[in-house]
Amino acid sequence: xxxxxxxxxxxxxxxxxxxxxxxxxxxxxxxxxxxxxxxxxxxxxxxxxxxxxxxxxxxxxxxxxxxxxxxxxxxxxxxxxxxxxxxxxxxxxxxxxxxxxxxxxxxxxxxxxx
Amino acid sequence: xxxxxxxxxxxxxxxxxxxxxxxxxxxxxxxxxxxxxxxxxxxxxxxxxxxxxxxxxxxxxxxxxxxxxxxxxxxxxxxxxxxxxxxxxxxxxxxxxxxxxxxxxxxxxxxxxx
Numbered sequence: 469x470x471x472x473x474x475x476x477x478x479x480x481x482x483x484x485x486x487x488x489x490x491x492x493x494x495x496x497x498x499x500x501x502x503x504x505x506x507x508x509x510x511x512x513x514x515x516x517x518x519x520x521x522x523x524x525x526x527x528x529x530x531x532x533x534x535x536x537x538x539x540x541x542x543x544x545x546x547x548x549x550x551x552x553x554x555x556x557x558x559x560x561x562x563x564x565x566x567x568x569x570x571x572x573x574x575x576x577x578x579x580x581x582x
Numbered sequence: 583x584x585x586x587x588x589x590x591x592x593x594x595x596x597x598x599x600x601x602x603x604x605x606x607x608x609x610x611x612x613x614x615x616x617x618x619x620x621x622x623x624x625x626x627x628x629x630x631x632x633x634x635x636x637x638x639x640x641x642x643x644x645x646x647x648x649x650x651x652x653x654x655x656x657x658x659x660x661x662x663x664x665x666x667x668x669x670x671x672x673x674x675x676x677x678x679x680x681x682x683x684x685x686x687x688x689x690x691x692x693x694x695x696x
C-alpha cells in the first residue's frame with residue numbers, strides 16, 4: 469500500500485528500530501511506548517486489521533504471536549509476563565490501518581485493558 | 583487438566599454462557615465483564631498461555647481470532663471496533679492458566695491497554 473507507514477517500514481523505505489524480522493514478519497519499537505517494553509509485530513503483507521484476515525491469512529496471527537513470544541524472551545520480560553493486544557477499528561483504538569500486535573511488558577499491566 | 587476451570591467449561595462439567603463452539607474452540611461471556619461485550623475465546627485443548635504454544639499449536643491462535651471476529655459480527659460490535667487481548671503471566675494479569683483471548687467491545691477502549 470503506497471501510503472501505509474507500516475508497509476514503508478517493512479520495505480525499509482521508512483526507518484524504524486527493527487528488533488526482529490523474517491520472511492513474513494517484522495517487529496519494531498513503538499514510537500509512543502506505554503510500558504518499558506512496547507513492541508509492534510506486523511506482517512509484511514498489508515492486511516488492514518485482525519477483522520480483515522482472510523482464511524488464507526489467519527495463520528499469520530500465529531506467526532506474529534510466536535515472534536512476540538521470542539521477543540519477550542530476548543528482551544528479558546518473559547518470566548514476569550506480558551500482554552498482547554490487537555486493536556480493531558475505532559472502539560479498539562486502532563491508530564494505523566495495517567495489522568499489528570502490541571507486545572507490552574516490563575511493568576504490571578492493569579485491568580481493564582483500556 | 584483436572585482442576586482447570588476452563589477445561590471444565592469446555593467439557594460441559596461447569597456451566598457457562600457459551601456463545602460459540604466448534605471442534606477446537608469455545609467462547610463464553612466473561613463473568614466479570616469490563617465492557618458491554620466481554621467474551622473469552624479458548625481452545626478446548628489445555629495450553630497454559632500464549633507463551634506456552636508449541637509450533638504445532640500456534641495456529642490455534644488464528645482459529646481463536648477468527649472465532650472472535652465472528653462473535654464481534656454476531657454481537658453487533660464489529661462495525662464500531664473492538665480489542666483482542668492475551669494476558670501472559672503476572673505482569674500480563676493472567677487470571678486463569680488456560681489460554682484465553684479477551685474480546686472487548688461496545689464502548690471506546692482507552693490507551694494504554696492497562
